Every structure is written in C-alpha cells, then in structure tokens.
Amino acid sequence: MIEKGMLKKGALDPIGDYVWRKAKNKSDQVKQTFLKGMETLFIRWGALIFILGVLLGRAVLLSELFPFALPFFAVVYAWQKEKSVLAAAGVIVGTFSGAILHGAFILLALLLFVLSYEWLSRKKWLPYAWVVPFTVFFATISARLAVIWLEEGTISSYSGTMSGIEAGISVILTMIFLQSIPLLMTNKRKKPLKNEEIICLIILLASVMTGAIGWVIYGLQAEHMLARYLVLVFAYAGGALLGASAGVIAGLVLSLATVANLYQMSLLAFAGLLGGLLKDGKKFGVSVGLLIGTALIALYGDGLNGASLPFMESLVAIGLFILTPKSVFLYIEKYIPGTFEYANEQQKQMKKMRDITAQKVEQFSQLFQALSKSFAFQTEEREKEREEEEVDEILSKITEKTCQTCFRKEKCWVNLFDDTYDQMAQMLDEIETRGKLSTRMRNRWKAHCHYDQQMIKMMKEELREAEARSMIVKHAQESRKLVAAQLDGVSKVMDDFVKEIHREKEAHFWQEEQIHDALSEAGLHIGHIDIYRLEEGNVEIEMSVLADIGREQAEKIIAPMLSDILKEHIIVLKEEPYEDRKEYTLITFSSAKTYQVDIGTTAVAKGGGWISGDSHAAVDIGKGKFAVAISDGMGSGEKAHEESSAALYILKTILASGMDEEMAIRSVNSILSLRSTEEMFSTLDLAMIDLQDASGKFIKIGSTPSFIKRGDKVIQIEANNLPFGMMEHAEVDVVNEQLKDGDLLVMMSDGIFDIQSAIENVEIWMKRMIGQMDTNDPQEMADRLLERVLRMSEGTIDDDMTIMTAKITRNLPEWKAIPVRPSISLRKKAQ
Structure with a gap:
C-alpha cells in the first residue's frame, strides 16, 4: 500500500521525475545561454568598457581633479x-x-595622448613599459596647462601645482589600471591573483564608484550604497583581511573625491572587518557585520538623529548583496588565495595535471606492452617457421651441389620423390644426432644413389654450416626474448607508477585537527600537521615542532602518542630544518617496518692492496624490500673493481625502479655482455629481504654459497649459475628461504674459499666456523670470520676477500605507546 507522502520528489512518480529533470535541464540551458550572451555583450563587444568609461569620465578628486579618464x-x-x-x-x-566645464581638457588630453603615444612607439626612445605612463603624464599636464592658459591667460603657481599633482596621480592610476583592467575584460584570467593585483582591482572598482557621486535616489547617495556593496562582496569572498582592505580603499577614494565622505573610511573598514569575521554566518553574518559597523559609526557621529540615512543606505547595499547570485562569489573566490573555492580550483588543476601525466605514462606503458608482445610473438612464430624450413633449406643446398649435375636426377626427384626425400631427411637426422650414419642407412642409400659418398660428405658440411647459422639465430632469438621481457618489465613499472599518480593526497582535515588537539592537550607545542597517507603499514605524517627539543620530543612523546592513535608502530623517519622559521624543525613520521636489517662488512684486497675487485652494497630499495649484494669482478685491481661496481650500480638502479629481481638480473647481464668485447666477467650474490614478513629471495650468479645462522643451526644456500657477461642470456635460479627473528645471514666472495690451506672442504669448514661463533653481532661476526680465514691461510691473501653479514631482527618499539584521552580512531572516521 502506498502511504501518503511517498510520491514526494518523484520517489514513485517516474513521469514527474522525468518532467522535473527535463525542466531543470532546460533551466540550465537558459542560464548558460544568458551567461554566454552577457559575456558576449560586455566582454567581447565591449559594453563593459563603455560603462566603465562613463563612470570614470565623471569621477573627480578634490572637486577639481579628473585623473581617472585618461589613464583608463x-x-x-x-x-x-x-x-x-x-x-x-x-x-x-x-x-x-x-563635468561639462572640463570637457575641453578631456578632449585635448585624449588627442595629445594618441599623438605622443604613436610617435614614441615608433621612435622607441623609451622602454616599452614606460611609454604609456610617460605619455599619460605629458598629455595630462600639457592639456591642463593649455586649458588654464586659454581660460585665464596666465598660469598661477597654484594652478601649476595642481596640474602637476593631477598628472602624478594619473601616472599612478595608469600603473594600477595596467594590472586591474585586464582582469575585468578577459575571460582568461591568471591563477592565482597576486595581492597587488587584488588591491589594484579594488582601487579600480572604488574609482569607478566615484563616478556615481551626485546620483541621489530618494535621499540615498549612490556612491555610499555601491561602496558598502563592494565591501560586502569582498568580505564574503575573501574574509576579514580582504574586507577591511576593500573598506579602507573604498573609503579613501570616496574621501578624496569629496571631503564630506571622510568618515566613510572608518565605517567601511570596520564593516569590512566585522563582515569578514562573521563570514561563517554566510550572507546573514556579513550583513550583520555591516549593520553593526554602520550603527557604531552613526551613533558616534550625529547620534540617533543622523543614524536613519546611513542605515537605509546599508540596507539597500545588503539587499543588492543578498540578490547577488552565488555563482558570482564562487567565481571571485577562485582567484583569491586562501579561500575554499580557490583551494578547490587549485586541486582541480593539480588533478587535471596528474590525470594528463598518468594518461601519458599509461600510453607509454601500453606501447611497451605492445612492443613486448610483438617481440615475443615474432620470436615464437619465427622458431616454428625455422624448424619447418631448416630441413628443406639444407636439402635444397645439398641437391643444388650434387643432384643438379647427376644423370639420374629425373628418376630420383620425379619418379621416386617421396622415397628420396624421406631417406635424405633420415640421413640428416642420424648425422645430426649420432654424428655418423648407421651401416644399414649407408647401405640403403648406396643402393638408391649413384654418388652416395659425395652426398654424405656434402650433408656433413652443410650440417656444420647450418649448426653455425642456428647458433646465430638462436642468439638472436634469445636477445629478442630478453628485449620482450625487458619491455614487459618496463611496462609493469610504468603501470605501478600510474597507480601511484592516481593516489592523490587526500584531505585529512578532521584527522589533522584531532591529532593537533590531542598533542596540544598533552602540553606539546605543534606548529602545523599535514597527513599524506593513513593506510595501515603506510602512514606518512609531517609536522613542525620546536627545534630545540624537536627530535627528542618526537621520538619519546609524539611517536608513541601517534602509535596509540593509529594502533600501529609509528617512528620518526627524518628531520629537516623548517624553511621559513628557524625556531621550528620539520619531522616526518611513518609506519615502522615489521623487521629491520643490521649490516656488518669487512674486506681486504689481494696482496693487501688498496683497491679490491669486490664490491658490496646494502640498500633499502623501497616498497618494504632490503637488498644485500656482493659482486666479484674477474681478477683483481682497478679493472675488476670497475666491473663489479658497475654491475652493482646498474642492479641497484633497476631494482629501485620497481622491476622484478629476475628481470633486473637478466638486464644487467645483457648490459655487461654488450659493454665490451673483452672477457670481463662478474659474479653476483644477491639477497632480497622483505621487511614485512622476513621472506628472503637469494639469487647467485657464479657466486659462492651463503649461510644463515639460526641459533646453533647453520643453513647453507647455493645455486649454480654462470657469472655475469659470460652468456648473453642468463638463466636465473631463485632460492626462497623464510628468515626468522634473530637470523644472521653470512655472504662472502670466492676469495674466502680459495685460501691456500690444508682444509679439504672449505664449505664444510666455513659452515662449522659460523656455527661455533658465539656472537650475533653482524660486524663482529664478519671481523672474526675474516680473521679466522687469514690465520688459516697464514696471512697470505691470494685473492680479494669480502664478507657481509646481515642480522634480521623484529622491529620492537623503543618507547611504549602513550594512551591518548579521550581515545580517538582516525581510520574509522576516514572510512
């Protein structure tokens, strides 16, 4: 049963809803058409220029100066x-x-300006920026002195002084109008407006209002109502600061126009300040601010007797203000820094730029993906075609050199084609697989072919050549596969980058306020707080604290409080000096990784030299992964060091970009194999440790075994792969091992295992030595192991030696979380 009221707002009335939406769309179209027509009339056709010219032509200062018309x-x-x-x-x-009496002055000034401007523009004696102000000054003072001389026959000192003042004001107004008039007359405005441009715009509008001096409507002066309306608009759009500025400027211009309006400066400034402070009350609050300002100034002046007229003028201004469409204020706010609409507009612009960037990166990603598929498809298709065509090609070359000159050609290849072809294919297969023909196959072919020995010899020669060609083709195919895999890896990296771009900085105003209040209640002095990410395990918060106690306070108090608020372990990531204020320091807080890695390294060069052919690295590559690597260049000395360090540098760069470990290894191998024709090879021992779950990936390219010390137990990790650069296509074997809290990883170069001693199996000896070590300190473990090796080799160093140790420990908070009262949950609110 349909209850009463269910048909409201088209809930169960599709026809009414359709009619409502159609009417709304039609209303929007009419509104857009009207706005477009007004824009065409006022901006494109210049009606606004004409109206401004009329008002500025009437504008006057000190009852006798007309400095507005010519600058405009x-x-x-x-x-x-x-x-x-x-x-x-x-x-x-x-x-x-x-001002009919000043008509001659205006006409003469306009004429002098046009003539002098065109003449100076052609001569180019002055910089272009000074041409307009100079010609305005020249035309103003020349026209005024000429009119005075024609009217009075002489020029007094007073007249000359006032003419100079008028010309000087005209120059100032010219500079102001150069910045403000283009803002009104173009729909392509700069974003944002500078403070100087906003002030110049207010001065222009206030100057225009002075043209309404003398217009009286039912005893109400038009310039007073327009000035108050202007203050209301800017107070509502820009707040107290802009409202007060508009009031001061409008009051100053009106007081200069007529001394009787001097009190207007106080009234308008105070009303603009109050209106801006009451901006949160919307139009009603701003209007109340104007009424309060009017009441205080009116009562201070003539008391209740003179208060009615200012109140009526304010009420008319408020009426115009209330009737002003909201779109006007939104349009103004977009160009005023600090307003909500301006922030939204800037965010739209940034989002648009992010979307464009993401779109471009995504297009490149799709391009690389398409190229990868194209290379892979061409490789697979080419392999199939090559297998099918290889036999035919070999047989064709053999028959061309033997059967073409044989007298039995027609019998073999016309009458017995299938039998001849099958026997030759079988012979090729036997020679290729066994290296020779079986007796049975040889006798069978001898009965079939007159030149059997020559044919067999030719087959062996062609197979050798085909094998060489096959190796070249195979290398090419492997290179194509590598290129396809690399392009696919680059495509995936770019896809990840697109996802990162789309993750915009969210607005966390409520959460920032809650954290600020919680820290302030604890007695901490916090400057500002910016929350960039609140995802679990990926928190990033930035705040400014007092520099003298910044780091200590952040680690011992703020981070534990954030840990309680966010319900996860928060640590201090970095500390930076604050750009603007030296008394503050900028602290960045982030989620702590579940595990941390402590590194110990020790190394000696061959023969006790200065440069080792080994290189090592331990680096956090981001995304919660930590890499530990040793590379050993072939030989020793500077050349070997260059090769090993180059391998590690390229590897770190590729891994940091986000490419998969196996693909990174293949890419490095490909690069090193193409760098030089010299036989310079490098080994690689790489361990990738996930800092969230302590899982480990071990990749060994020609390197020695690694060991994991877990209490009294020692686990050996090894794999068999050729060194870097030895082959164009590297086969990568990945060994996965789950690490645990307290594990000690020991990695070493092959110089450790090549010591000259009586030890038969160095691997077993090393495993025993590691198990017997009574230390879990990574640096102490590395030093003691190298010391044992050097003692065992009696101090001789026949090769570069490097030992790296990494201890995996669970990341426990240094400080216990500090409970926050009242308890708040930021993530629940964020959802």
Missing part, C-alpha cells in the same frame, strides 16, 4: 586598440554628463 583610455588603447573607440566614447559621455 590609455590602458585600453595600449592593451586592445580596437576597443579604444568605445573607451573614448564612454569617457566623453561621462565627462559631458557630469
């Missing part, structure tokens, strides 16, 4: 010459509607 026309003439006629028409109309 000059800026329009220099900026958009095709619209300067509208500007001139507006200025002239405004002048003759409000």
